[in-house]
Amino acid sequence: MTDSRIVFKKPSDDIDTVTTTVLEEREDGGNIDGGITSSIAVFNPYYTMSIQKQRSMLPISKYKMQVLYAMERFRTVIIVGETGSGKSTQVPQFLMESGWCSDRRLIGITQPRRVAAVTLATRVADEQLCRLGTKVGFVVRFGGVTSDETMIQYMTDGILLREMSSDPLLLRYSVVMVDEAHERSVNTDLLLALLRRLQKVRQDLRVIVSSATLDAAYFRQFFELNDGDDATKDTAVIVSVEGSTYPVDIFYAEKPVPSYAKAALTTTIDIHTKHPSGDILIFLTGQDEVEAFCIDLKEQTRKLKNCDKLWIVPLYGGLSQKEQLRAFDSTPFGTRKVVVATNIAETSVTIPGISYVIDCGFVKMRIADPNNGIETLMIVPISQAAADQRAGRAGRVRPGKCYRLYPETEFKKLLFATVPEIQRCHLAPVILQLKTLGVSNVVRFHYLARPRVKSMANGFDLLHALGAVDDEGALTNNLGTKMCTLPLPPMHAKVLLSSEKFGCSEEILTILAMMQIQEVFNLPRNAKHEAELTKREFSVAEGDHLTMLNVYTAFCANGKTSKWCNQFHVNYKGLLRAQNIRDQLIAYLKKYKIKLISCKGLIGETEKIRRCLLSGFFTNVARYGHDGCYHTIYETSKFNVYKGSSIMYRSEMPKWVLFTDVLQNSIRDLSEIDPEWIQELAPNFYEYGSVRILI
DNA sequence: CCAGTCCCG
Numbered sequence: 196m197t198d199s200r201i202v203f204k205k206p207s208d209d210i211d212t213v214t215t216t217v218l219e220e221r222e223d224g225g226n227i228d229g230g231i232t233s234s235i236a237v238f239n240p241y242y243t244m245s246i247q248k249q250r251s252m253l254p255i256s257k258y259k260m261q262v263l264y265a266m267e268r269f270r271t272v273i274i275v276g277e278t279g280s281g282k283s284t285q286v287p288q289f290l291m292e293s294g295w296c297s298d299r300r301l302i303g304i305t306q307p308r309r310v311a312a313v314t315l316a317t318r319v320a321d322e323q324l325c326r327l328g329t330k331v332g333f334v335v336r337f338g339g340v341t342s343d344e345t346m347i348q349y350m351t352d353g354i355l356l357r358e359m360s361s362d363p364l365l366l367r368y369s370v371v372m373v374d375e376a377h378e379r380s381v382n383t384d385l386l387l388a389l390l391r392r393l394q395k396v397r398q399d400l401r402v403i404v405s406s407a408t409l410d411a412a413y414f415r416q417f418f419e420l421n422d423g424d425d426a427t428k429d430t431a432v433i434v435s436v437e438g439s440t441y442p443v444d445i446f447y448a449e450k451p452v453p454s455y456a457k458a459a460l461t462t463t464i465d466i467h468t469k470h471p472s473g474d475i476l477i478f479l480t481g482q483d484e485v486e487a488f489c490i491d492l493k494e495q496t497r498k499l500k501n502c503d504k505l506w507i508v509p510l511y512g513g514l515s516q517k518e519q520l521r522a523f524d525s526t527p528f529g530t531r532k533v534v535v536a537t538n539i540a541e542t543s544v545t546i547p548g549i550s551y552v553i554d555c556g557f558v559k560m561r562i563a564d565p566n567n568g569i570e571t572l573m574i575v576p577i578s579q580a581a582a583d584q585r586a587g588r589a590g591r592v593r594p595g596k597c598y599r600l601y602p603e604t605e606f607k608k609l610l611f612a613t614v615p616e617i618q619r620c621h622l623a624p625v626i627l628q629l630k631t632l633g634v635s636n637v638v639r640f641h642y643l644a645r646p647r648v649k650s651m652a653n654g655f656d657l658l659h660a661l662g663a664v665d666d667e668g669a670l671t672n673n674l675g676t677k678m679c680t681l682p683l684p685p686m687h688a689k690v691l692l693s694s695e696k697f698g699c700s701e702e703i704l705t706i707l708a709m710m711q712i713q714e715v716f717n718l719p720r721n722a723k724h725e726a727e728l729t730k731r732e733f734s735v736a737e738g739d740h741l742t743m744l745n746v747y748t749a750f751c752a753n754g755k756t757s758k759w760c761n762q763f764h765v766n767y768k769g770l771l772r773a774q775n776i777r778d779q780l781i782a783y784l785k786k787y788k789i790k791l792i793s794c795k796g797l798i799g800e801t802e803k804i805r806r807c808l809l810s811g812f813f814t815n816v817a818r819y820g821h822d823g824c825y826h827t828i829y830e831t832s833k834f835n836v837y838k839g840s841s842i843m844y845r846s847e848m849p850k851w852v853l854f855t856d857v858l859q860n861s862i863r864d865l866s867e868i869d870p871e872w873i874q875e876l877a878p879n880f881y882e883y884g885s886v887r888i889l890i
Numbered sequence: 891c892c893a894g895t896c897c898c899g
Contacts, residue, residue, distance in 0.1 A: 559895035682899035
């Protein structure tokens with residue numbers, strides 16, 4: 196441990212950047228005094244009060260008049276407030292109560308996650324003393340509750356993007372509020388850019404940008420950027436940073452710590468004696484590590500005598516809801532809760548009672564290589580902003596401490612902010628989305644953050660090779676427009692749309708649904724060997740995609756029960772989701788009049804399926820090399836095979852494979868292919884004459 | 891030995 200520490204300040208300590216900014220106007224300077232006080236909200240401390248009293252106690256309530264004024268006066272209003280300030284629940288109610296729905300138009304609020312849309316709508320319906328789905332409703336992928344009476348509609352951002360393709364002017368809405376804009380996901384970035392564009396033709400549309408951080412200036416600049424039309428030059432910023440932050444002391448390790456578990460328990464933090472109260476949140480990069488760490492903690496607990504008991508909670512997305520909720524349980528007296536989490540605890544889940552955070556400094560992130568377009572799940576250093584966000588989790592109920600398992604010198608080398616997703620991901624889906632909405636020049640579109648030119652070219656190359664766009668880059672009539680509508684990434688959509696031709700749409704439908712879930716098998720550490728054996732039973736020599744088909748078929752044949760899934764270590768939660776997705780895709784196939792044909796029992800059964808997969812995944816093919824690795828055709832990358840792949844059970848590795856998932860340096864979800872098929876199915880993608888291996 | 895980030899339609 197070094198002496199270097201950084202002290203997080205309370206909002207009220209920092210007069211320059213926080214308390215003076217209440218409402219800024221750009222045009223006429225008619226400031227309204229916000230009168231910020233330094234009240235700090237903690238984890239719903241008002242739960243004993245009436246709902247109306249609780250509402251009035253929220254920090255945002257003091258800004259009600261400012262919000263309403265700004266909405267009258269400005270077309271875009273940026274609201275900055277911490278989680279817990281009440282902006283997501285209160286602002287829509289302020290607007291509804293002051294007549295913003297009187298012309299039967301809706302206030303729409305977008306959320307990045309489905310659960311948030313549902314829980315916010317439920318809460319607001321409670322506050323309005325109405326049944327969910329009447330005045331207040333929600334819409335998410337697999338359903339929703341709304342009616343003719345609905346005035347406030349919570350939804351996922353994906354739903355609103357989709358709605359824009361059928362109603363480009365969003366005429367149903369008087370106000371659209373984009374919540375969690377600071378997360379800078381592809382969807383929120385696109386929505387903001389599209390809404391800005393829409394404001395030019397819909398003068399009456401109000402946009403609220405809701406963000407938890409102080410980069411309001413960036414959003415404001417974006418909405419005001421003069422591109423020859425200054426009708427959009429009216430934006431107000433309301434900053435209400437009061438939320439729930441207490442000071443957090445930061446401690447750095449002297450040198451980077453290689454082993455999370457040992458370091459955290461022995462050298463960096465003395466969990467048991469030094470600190471009087473507060474639970475501990477530990478950020479690791481992967482689920483596997485989370486489980487391993489929990490086992491370590493168990494060992495420690497056994498060794499402990501005469502000190503705090505530790506209570507061992509893993510938290511990651513793969514857990515069932517019930518298992519996730521264990522992280523919320525309060526601990527018995529004298530017991531300290533230790534939550535070991537993936538980055539799920541950065542955004543999706545907030546655990547109350549945390550006073551200590553241990554930050555490993557890394558995160559797993561999906562990143563596309565702009566050269567070959569291959570998306571890989573990589574372990575990368577976090578940004579300074581992400582490190583501060585993690586630290587902030589220690590200061591929600593009382594002053595806290597954060598231990599960073601790396602030196603301060605390393606912290607200073609980190610990127611200031613996380614690169615927005617649109618600058619890291621594959622752009623083919625983004626291009627399709629914009630094309631659907633009639634953005635003709637996708638390259639010159641006014642992005643919130645401009646993607647790299649090379650990635651853009653790569654996105655177009657793929658869409659062209661798939662047949663979704665023509666030589667001019669315009670959507671092709673049949674394939675292109677259908678691909679835009681399907682709730683699948685472009686390569687997956689291509690596979691589905693060509694499945695009838697290959698005579699195996701029934702099987703492909705199942706495989707694609709299974710490919711949308713994260714893990715097919717659970718391999719618990721305590722029953723690893725047994726789980727391996729049952730997994731082997733399902734495995735097919737030709738590869739993982741046929742294995743997925745096997746699992747789903749067996750799941751259906753055995754009554755789709757959780758009991759069966761547990762017995763065979765199959766991911767029940769995932770399979771139910773696969774079933775939902777499958778049902779939704781069937782509806783699209785009916786709409787497109789694509790017949791459900793099965794190849795079961797026919798000659799060349801698996802060949803049909805693998806050819807069909809290749810019709811969409813021809814960019815992801817690799818050849819087995821003498822070095823025991825798989826190499827892409829132009830030798831741009833080489834990979835190991837993920838040890839959980841079905842083909843690892845084979846005595847001899849297949850010479851050619853297609854892959855549909857990449858983690859770090861390993862390809863996962865492989866199917867064996869014949870290289871002859873590549874030229875047949877993607878005649879224009881590779882320069883066949885020049886590639887010696889294909890001759 | 892290699893290693894189940896997180897979400898959206």
